[in-house]
Amino acid sequence: MVETHTSAPYGRSARTGPQGADAAGVERVAPWWPWYVARLTITDAVAIVVAVGVAYVVRFDSTAAVSGDFSPSYLAVSGVLAVAWLTALAATRSRDRRIIGTGPVEYSRVYSATWRLFAVVAIVAYLLKMDVGRGYLAIAAPLGLAMLLAGRYGWRQWLHRQRDAGRMQLGVVVIGHRQKVDRLIRDLHGSPRAGYTVVGVCIPSGEVAVGETVAGVPVLGSMEDAARIAGTTHASAVAVTGSDAITADTVRRLGWDLEKSHVDLALTLSLVDVAGPRVTMQPVAGLPLMYVDEPQFTGAKYVAKTVFDWTAAAFLVVLLSPVLVVIAAVVASTSRGPVLYAQERIGKDGRHFRMYKFRSMVADAHDRLADVLAAEGVTEVGPFYKPRHDPRITPVGRVLRRYSLDELPQLFNVLRGDMSLVGPRPQIAEEVARYDRTAQRRLRVKPGLTGLWQVSGRSDLSVEAGVRMDVSYVENWTLFNDFLLLARTAKAVLMRNGAY
Known part of the structure; x- marks a missing residue:
């Protein structure tokens, strides 16, 4: 389990030692996402309960029941719908720490979870011959979606303000050749709202001596030390840039070393400005091939x-x-x-x-x-x-x-x-x-x-x-x-x- 440093509120870099650094002289970025995700969950729950409650109050009285062969009360339907909605948001990983705070993926997953849930409700109602009121669903679905997106937007704006001030960052250890590491560090630090702070660098042996810096970040060891360094710096991820010295076997062993450490393994690609829907990962002969679909301008x-x-x-x-x-x-x-x-x-x-x-x-x-x-x-x-x-x-x-x-x-x-x-x-x-x-x-x-x-x-x-x-x-x-x-x-x- 990643250790939480309460001395660094809101994910501010926590430091130990006489000069505010640990023995390796490295900033430790305290994990902030557990309580942030908890607040997102509470906000989502409030939005869903309000939406379902408004739909219930506007359309029905306290004794109303669904007509059909299976006729539960609308109060029971509302309770089941609220729980299912929260479950759908969790199942689509709409609060994954890697997507919250930046880009459209978070909003897209909220939208996807909502329309899929109501599609399932329609199918279940048909199979069970339940005549669920269209007015009830017509109020609950759009109102709930609007409130969910508004809540996520509000929290994102707050998170952006924190990140602009240097807080609420995820620590990253970067691996690769000096030139590529330098570029990645500058890209990440040039976009503070993305939420990544590079806390250490691992360079192939012989390129740079331990203790030197790349783009202002200290070199803490070789690539073989990456998993250990990620643990000592309490990093949330290890980012691997392209390098001749980083073979498939090296990446696989690094993944093994990071098992059960709650540290993500991220591989950077030279391909930019290509969105997820155009990318397909397919294992071929034991190798992960990434297919990029050509852009479509008709259809x-x-x-x-x-x-x-x-x-x-x-x-x-x-x-x-x-x-x-x-x-x-x-x-x-x-x-x-x-x-x-x-x-x-x-x-x-x-x-x-x-x-x-x-x-x-x-x-x-x-x-x-x-x-x-x-x-x-x-x-x-x-x-x-x-x-x-x-x-x-x-x-x-x-x-x-x-x-x-x-x-x-x-x-x-x-x-x-x-x-x-x-x-x-x-x-x-x-x-x-x-x-x-x-x-x-x-x-x-x-x-x-x-x-x-x-x-x-x-x-x-x-x-x-x-x-x-x-x-x-x-x-x-x-x-x-x-x-x-x-x-x-x-x-x-x-x-x-x-x-x-």
Whole structure:
């Protein structure tokens, strides 16, 4: 069992010895996840009980029973459903320490556990000839799912704040050649919200002497010492990077050494930006082969995305019609020029279309572009360039841009089929002409009102980081991730992250 150090609250690095370090001079990261998982469990239980309770109270009185050959009371059904729901969340490992706090997998498992549970309920009700009220299920399922996701989101935001402060980290021992170890350490420490702190390094014998450091982390021994070092540093995982010296037999023996230690064995791969659904592990002749499916850009899921886009856009146009009218009136009354600004953009597979926005600049903005570039000292405009201080923007336009209200007319582009709610942002022909092979992948799907780039920093991100995010979205998207990106978009707009 991994030892818990109560002197390090919230998983802060605990140290012993006169200089705050143990005999090896290594930070010990106290495990924080048991009590964090316990709080997640309590929050999940409260959400489920409330959802089932509301469905019961709204739809039935205390004596109501399910009709059919088998007719238990709805109170009993509610109790069984609540227990089964909590069991399903545990069975799908939705509170696994390796997925909580980062990425969409945690949310995806909550969603998967919920819809599968209610699918089983429907099947059981049919087999037992139970006529469970549709209204009861129609309240319990969506309300419970919404509350579960809201609870997980709230705890994740709290966890992010703790990790930003250097707490709530999982200790990792890294094994491999110096260059690859250095890169992995910098990647992990450059993303504190991922929740990993490298507490020690093991290098093949003869590369680096024990006591030296790699990227600021001490070398504690050779690869043969990894299991022992993971125990002495109370690490949660051992990460193995690619190395000629690390053979299949070496990794297997390391796995044996880590048995019953509650320390995970993780193997890093050079393959990046490939999501789990495209990866299949298959043992062949005793070797684990990883198959990577090619990205799909047609099929049933794209039909579902199109239906969702059109339905959601139509609903939003109706809902926001008063806002659209007010914005149009304000734009028309405060500056000279048309209310809408239309510009030709490049869409899916290089098709041209006219994209609409509320006009946020003066009428002669295009003629003044050279002056703006000269003022910013820009001699050549590359792809994705956007002036940070653009005097052509009107006072009303600045407010519209700050909250992304100028983008609302693109809902009509979605209704026309030119755009999607979520996808890479569309660009003009001159910018697309400068695309390299990587950026060209952005054109494999419809452009979107929002996307992974926009919710991850928008204009504050570098071009390289933004393109990588867009390509990752294009090749790995799911409808569930679209829902998450839309939710993150609302937060990014309210926080005005990277908007100018």
